[in-house]
Amino acid sequence: MTELTRLGVVLTDRGSKYAVSGASVASRDDIDAVLRALKADKLYAKATHNTWAAVLPTGALKADDGEAGAAMVILRMMQRAGLENHVIIVTRWYGGKKLGGDRFRRVQDATRAYLDRLGATA
Template structure:
């Protein structure tokens, strides 16, 4: 699993993005469990994720309403399959409104760019 920590900070909230290959829900669960073995990630306010597993779109907002859908849409556009992306947020005490969606999108873009998944062809 690749982890890019502390990539965005806004009004006290902090964001990280992580991910790795996953072809099944069990593999997604294993990657999430591995991430949460770190006390820092286990204590995060939200660990939202999305993936396209064997052609099936799956997501979990983990309380960050709409985050999973946005992430899934971005993965579909980039044609990233059998790979889970997790956006982690530590809430800083101030509501971000619509800016939280911009931060989720920026985190996913960061992950796709840094891992080279933004430039690969169809799987």
């Protein structure tokens, strides 16, 4: 596992804040270590959702963390970009107003910001 990269809050929508983080990983144990490192920061530990996806040689893994369907959005973008051996985590702090389908667009926007930082395209 390489060092966790945090881009911090990349966008807000109706009070909800979205941040994106990620790291190179080679196994499920690495993913768990990245998630522990992220949640060691109390701000991230108290987030409403830490949705993530990863593509490993053994297959794809993902977890919505209560944000139903959001991990699949991250996973599809990673697969289109050809990004493997990596985990991307989109963190949301709920702002009090439901976003409906826009929440998926915000997850896409956050994931795109991370992919852009890596120089990958989805």
